[in-house]
Amino acid sequence: MTENDTAFSLLKRVSKGDESAFADFYNLFEKRLYLFIKSKLNDSFEAADILNETFLEVWRKAETFEGRSKVSTWLFGIAYYKTVDRMRKRTDIPMDSDNFPETADDSPDAMACLLTAEKSDHIKFCLDTLKAVQRAVMQLAFFEDLPYSEIALIVDCPENTVKTRMFHAKQAMKRCLSNRMGG
Amino acid sequence: MKKEIEELLPFYVNGTLEGEELEVVKKALAEDEVLRDECTFLENMRDEVQNQDLGVSPGEFGLKRLQRDLVKERTTESQKMPQNDNVKSGVWRIATIAACMMFLVQTAYVVPLWQQNNDLVAASGGNIAHIRGPILSVTFVPEAQEENIRELLLAVDARIVDGPSALGVYKLSVSKDPDGVISKLQAHKNLVETVQRDGGESGGK
Numbered sequence: 334m335t336e337n338d339t340a341f342s343l344l345k346r347v348s349k350g351d352e353s354a355f356a357d358f359y360n361l362f363e364k365r366l367y368l369f370i371k372s373k374l375n376d377s378f379e380a381a382d383i384l385n386e387t388f389l390e391v392w393r394k395a396e397t398f399e400g401r402s403k404v405s406t407w408l409f410g411i412a413y414y415k416t417v418d419r420m421r422k423r424t425d426i427p428m429d430s431d432n433f434p435e436t437a438d439d440s441p442d443a444m445a446c447l448l449t450a451e452k453s454d455h456i457k458f459c460l461d462t463l464k465a466v467q468r469a470v471m472q473l474a475f476f477e478d479l480p481y482s483e484i485a486l487i488v489d490c491p492e493n494t495v496k497t498r499m500f501h502a503k504q505a506m507k508r509c510l511s512n513r514m515g516g
Numbered sequence: 517m518k519k520e521i522e523e524l525l526p527f528y529v530n531g532t533l534e535g536e537e538l539e540v541v542k543k544a545l546a547e548d549e550v551l552r553d554e555c556t557f558l559e560n561m562r563d564e565v566q567n568q569d570l571g572v573s574p575g576e577f578g579l580k581r582l583q584r585d586l587v588k589e590r591t592t593e594s595q596k597m598p599q600n601d602n603v604k605s606g607v608w609r610i611a612t613i614a615a616c617m618m619f620l621v622q623t624a625y626v627v628p629l630w631q632q633n634n635d636l637v638a639a640s641g642g643n644i645a646h647i648r649g650p651i652l653s654v655t656f657v658p659e660a661q662e663e664n665i666r667e668l669l670l671a672v673d674a675r676i677v678d679g680p681s682a683l684g685v686y687k688l689s690v691s692k693d694p695d696g697v698i699s700k701l702q703a704h705k706n707l708v709e710t711v712q713r714d715g716g717e718s719g720g721k
Contacts, residue, residue: 352586359579367573381574388582389589456564475565480532496523503526503554506561 336361340404348395359388362405365477366412372472373416373465383419387412402486409477410487413469420465459509467502470495518544522554529558650694651677651714652701654686660707668704672697687714 340361346354366387371380390411398407463471466488473484481499485492521544527533528541545551574581652674656665669676669688674697678687690697694713701711 364573377571474526474530475562478530481527499526500523
């Protein structure tokens with residue numbers, strides 16, 4: 334039985350008001366979902382709030398899930414929407430902006446940085462500097478290991494936009510690492 | 517073309533690329549060293565993302581909070597339902613009282629009118645006194661002209677208040693002296709075929 338089969342069967346029981354199935358569903362996704370939300374918000378309290386709101390939404394809307402996508406895609410989509418909505422409320426920056434600078438940095442320093450043993454801190458720092466939409470795509474691609482088609486469903490944008498955002502995220506990471514190496 | 521391959525690389529690295537796209541990327545990697553470096557860069561980045569420490573998730577505390585919110589939500593819903601019912605039943609109660617009041621007022625107004633029995637209005641628009649007077653049933657001869665009938669009725673001060681029926685019977689209301697009117701009508705045998713007082717004796721041709 335795949336994770337999606339398990340999740341789908343739990344969701345069916347949740348739609349009938351089964352609280353124990355709801356607890357199992359929570360345990361199945363809670364950690365990953367929290368990391369996904371926190372990767373964009375950088376605030377553990379707000380991330381916990383949105384996690385809670387997301388699961389409450391699942392409880393209310395479980396019966397509307399038709400199985401046309403994977404359960405995780407549906408779930409992460411709800412979380413993404415709620416996260417973006419929260420970010421919109423606290424900032425005027427448009428969250429769907431794709432106007433990223435095109436200045437790629439392929440300097441050897443950036444590459445070298447990633448090959449050193451101390452790379453970890455630099456990468457963490459640079460990941461935090463990514464724009465929210467880039468971080469969301471990066472998280473879904475590299476933490477959840479999702480295909481671009483599924484990421485497109487979650488963040489509700491065309492598949493090509495997902496690829497472009499990922500490309501810009503990589504360029505921004507290179508630029509940031511290069512700066513940190515003094516390049 | 518190179519940018520297209522570069523855009524596919526992250527998904528080659530996370531192992532989700534398949535079919536033709538996978539083949540294209542593999543071929544490009546075999547031929548291009550720069551792309552292979554890009555691939556290494558992305559693999560390192562993926563490792564870091566996988567190993568990132570984003571702190572401790574809410575776990576059991578989050579579940580407890582969620583369960584508490586569910587109870588709260590259910591309580592709120594169950595409180596709302598009776599409130600709504602109360603509001604609805606309150607509205608219906610007011611509507612029922614209003615309807616009852618209206619019925620009483622109408623009854624108080626209409627019943628005395630019934631008791632006066634003056635709701636019958638003559639087709640001729642004549643006064644009520646005639647209608648309340650004696651009623652005569654009359655049939656006219658087939659040859660009778662409307663003009664002649666009209667003159668006769670005006671002469672005896674009678675009004676048609678009903679008819680003709682299927683048998684050609686007219687009801688006449690007379691103001692006074694019904695016997696005198698009957699006599700006068702019977703005297704016009706060229707017009708009146710039969711005449712009788714309702715509930716009284718009849719006179720005929």
